Amino acid sequence: MTNLYMALTHYPVINRNGEKIASAVTNLDLHDISRSAKTYGIKTFFVVTPLCDQKGLIEKIVSHWTKGAGLKYNPARAEALNLISIEKTLEDTVENIKKDCRRFPKIVVTCAKKKDNSITMQRFRSMIKADGGTYLLVFGTAWGLADELISKADYVLEPIRGNTGYNHLSVRSASAIILDRLLGRDF
Amino acid sequence: MTNLYMALTHYPVINRNGEKIASAVTNLDLHDISRSAKTYGIKTFFVVTPLCDQKGLIEKIVSHWTKGAGLKYNPARAEALNLISIEKTLEDTVENIKKDCRRFPKIVVTCAKKKDNSITMQRFRSMIKADGGTYLLVFGTAWGLADELISKADYVLEPIRGNTGYNHLSVRSASAIILDRLLGRDF
Numbered sequence: 001m002t003n004l005y006m007a008l009t010h011y012p013v014i015n016r017n018g019e020k021i022a023s024a025v026t027n028l029d030l031h032d033i034s035r036s037a038k039t040y041g042i043k044t045f046f047v048v049t050p051l052c053d054q055k056g057l058i059e060k061i062v063s064h065w066t067k068g069a070g071l072k073y074n075p076a077r078a079e080a081l082n083l084i085s086i087e088k089t090l091e092d093t094v095e096n097i098k099k100d101c102r103r104f105p106k107i108v109v110t111c112a113k114k115k116d117n118s119i120t121m122q123r124f125r126s127m128i129k130a131d132g133g134t135y136l137l138v139f140g141t142a143w144g145l146a147d148e149l150i151s152k153a154d155y156v157l158e159p160i161r162g163n164t165g166y167n168h169l170s171v172r173s174a175s176a177i178i179l180d181r182l183l184g185r186d187f
Numbered sequence: 188m189t190n191l192y193m194a195l196t197h198y199p200v201i202n203r204n205g206e207k208i209a210s211a212v213t214n215l216d217l218h219d220i221s222r223s224a225k226t227y228g229i230k231t232f233f234v235v236t237p238l239c240d241q242k243g244l245i246e247k248i249v250s251h252w253t254k255g256a257g258l259k260y261n262p263a264r265a266e267a268l269n270l271i272s273i274e275k276t277l278e279d280t281v282e283n284i285k286k287d288c289r290r291f292p293k294i295v296v297t298c299a300k301k302k303d304n305s306i307t308m309q310r311f312r313s314m315i316k317a318d319g320g321t322y323l324l325v326f327g328t329a330w331g332l333a334d335e336l337i338s339k340a341d342y343v344l345e346p347i348r349g350n351t352g353y354n355h356l357s358v359r360s361a362s363a364i365i366l367d368r369l370l371g372r373d374f
Contacts, residue, residue, distance in 0.1 A: 016261070028215050032357045039349035039356055074203070076355045162226035163370050168263045169226055169363070170219045176360035177367045183350050184364075 004128055004183070005105060005136045006037055007046040007093050008171070010054065012146035023142040025054045030061055032172040033139075034080040040179040044100065045083040046093045046136075058086050090138065090149065097136060105136040109145055109153040110178065112167055118158040121181045128182060137178070139171050191315055191370070192292060192323045193224055194233040194280050195358070197241065199333035210329040212241045217248055219359040220326075221267040227366040231287065232270040233280045233323075245273050277325065277336065284323060292323040296332055296340040297365065299354055305345040308368045315369060324365070326358050 008029060011022035030047065037045040047058055064070045066078045087093045090107075097105045108124065119127075127133065138145065138153070150156060160169060160177055169177070195216060198209035217234065224232040234245055251257045253265045274280045277294075284292045295311065306314075315322065325332065325340070337343060347356060347364055356364070 038353045041351045164228045166225045173363035176363045180364045
């Protein structure tokens with residue numbers, strides 16, 4: 001187990017016009033990201049939404065696969081979705097991590113654009129390995145995390161560059177690549 | 188541009204009981220994998236299905252984002268989905284690559300289980316970089332590619348290991364990680 005937690009945030013994020021919104025939950029985000037989180041030993045995968053109906057939707061999906069018919073159909077899926085904890089805000093998430101491991105996490109946000117204070121994947125990988133700190137890695141939905149959230153973070157993780165100028169990975173793909181870069185065995 | 192092509196295969200694949208089936212197309216497979224393919228400079232992303240109704244569904248989705256209302260809504264998505272070519276069989280796919288670059292590709296299949304003749308990610312990365320060969324990297328849907336397809340391949344790529352024993356990534360996540368390992372810049 002690593003000392004790394006993850007959050008997928010549905011508020012505050014921005015839409016295509018740069019306006020602050022609360023986004024809707026995407027079913028496959030829950031499945032894909034919890035499966036990646038389980039593969040790389042993430043402690044808890046927090047899904048953050050302030051909307052009651054969206055919380056209800058997540059509960060229904062998670063419950064189907066961890067307690068309902070889905071558990072028998074595909075038990076491996078239950079192992080992944082059991083990592084999910086639903087939170088109203090990022091502040092609640094941080095409090096819960098404090099309860100879980102008695103330390104406040106440093107918050108590391110992801111962003112498709114490079115920022116002045118970005119840290120490299122390699123540096124963050126070393127930090128996770130070396131200093132025994134506790135980190136919360138935050139991903140956004142829709143067109144990405146709102147600036148107010150990015151500016152409050154302890155660190156901004158550099159964006160993934162492929163080998164073209166195209167910079168539009170899905171959050172499902174981006175989170176998988178980032179976990180592999182941070183926690184994957186050397187290959 | 189690399190000399191690497193990709194295929195997502197819906198037949199022959201296996202279901203949870205190990206039986207050979209033709210799987211249904213998943214909308215987000217098309218979006219996520221084409222976005223990853225575009226990020227890493229894949230030449231063509233072949234979506235392989237022998238089923239006419241599924242071919243129609245893929246055409247409808249691709250057309251919406253590359254020619255219809257989706258093009259105006261999100262032009263970056265069109266760039267990705269334009270990489271898609273729909274094929275009936277893997278044999279047709281190979282013929283089309285031959286037409287495109289005048290060489291038959293070596294077929295490299297992915298598999299969640301390690302095989303005796305698996306090649307490592309690092310070796311395949313070196314092969315792509317070094318020898319100027321043409322490769323078709325094949326991913327399966329459902330519970331994975333059927334053995335008859337795996338046994339005919341030139342190479343089997345080793346599976347992704349995270350840092351736990353859990354080995355159930357989605358094809359969207361697995362393909363993103365593999366492209367990053369094969370083609371991503373050193374970080």
